[in-house]
Amino acid sequence: MIPLTARLRVRSPKANFSVWLPLFLIWLLLLPLVVVLLPLVILVCWLFGNNPFPAVGAGWQMLCGLRGTHVEINEPEQFVLLDIA
Amino acid sequence: MTQARRDILEMLSAGKITADEAERLMAAVENSPATAFSAEAADTPTRPKPKYLRVVVEDGHGKNGRGPVNINVRVPMQLLRAGVKLAGLIPQPAMEKANLAMGHKGVQINLGDIKPENLDELVDQLSDLTVDMDEHDGARVKVFCE
Numbered sequence: 001m002i003p004l005t006a007r008l009r010v011r012s013p014k015a016n017f018s019v020w021l022p023l024f025l026i027w028l029l030l031l032p033l034v035v036v037l038l039p040l041v042i043l044v045c046w047l048f049g050n051n052p053f054p055a056v057g058a059g060w061q062m063l064c065g066l067r068g069t070h071v072e073i074n075e076p077e078q079f080v081l082l083d084i085a
Numbered sequence: 086m087t088q089a090r091r092d093i094l095e096m097l098s099a100g101k102i103t104a105d106e107a108e109r110l111m112a113a114v115e116n117s118p119a120t121a122f123s124a125e126a127a128d129t130p131t132r133p134k135p136k137y138l139r140v141v142v143e144d145g146h147g148k149n150g151r152g153p154v155n156i157n158v159r160v161p162m163q164l165l166r167a168g169v170k171l172a173g174l175i176p177q178p179a180m181e182k183a184n185l186a187m188g189h190k191g192v193q194i195n196l197g198d199i200k201p202e203n204l205d206e207l208v209d210q211l212s213d214l215t216v217d218m219d220e221h222d223g224a225r226v227k228v229f230c231e
Binding site: 048049050054055057058059061062064065066067068069070071072073074075076077 | 136137147151152153154155156157158159160161163164165166167168170171173174176
């Protein structure tokens, strides 16, 4: 299943913000772009001698695999958190 | 009851073998290595496959002694699997360049050798992996699967 939400929190002397990203809405917005770019991806795969279907499948699996990623860096003056769910 | 025992009892009830023969067959089935192996496998609880690779870095002093630094990274195993599959699609000239660049950095590995077919075995081995490094300056690095 593709990631549906992401949480990004940055705390530093220059910036201090926390963002909750509804990725499911972003995927919906990007869907027309994907449809437009898909023939181009297939063309590039054929140019490099690759079968486009495994390439698209692997790309999809990478997207799905992002779910559960958690990166947290905590320094005295900086804090960065990225959580994809 | 195993299938072998059931077959022996069916043969006995059908009158194809005598009670003595059935007893000898039962003993033979119980002592066979295959039966012992399957019983052992049934007793061993199946370990759940790891879902994440976790890297934890704790540095009590931090860079230039500015204070403690904690890094906590969790990478889904599915992402690693997909990454290996994607790496398998890299064209050969690009693969050779990547191998060369990694060799210059001291990592002697051929990316072409990592196949998706071998990945499950690799991930199974990773489940036993725990890297725990304590450095003299107070830094601690832990890599493990969960």
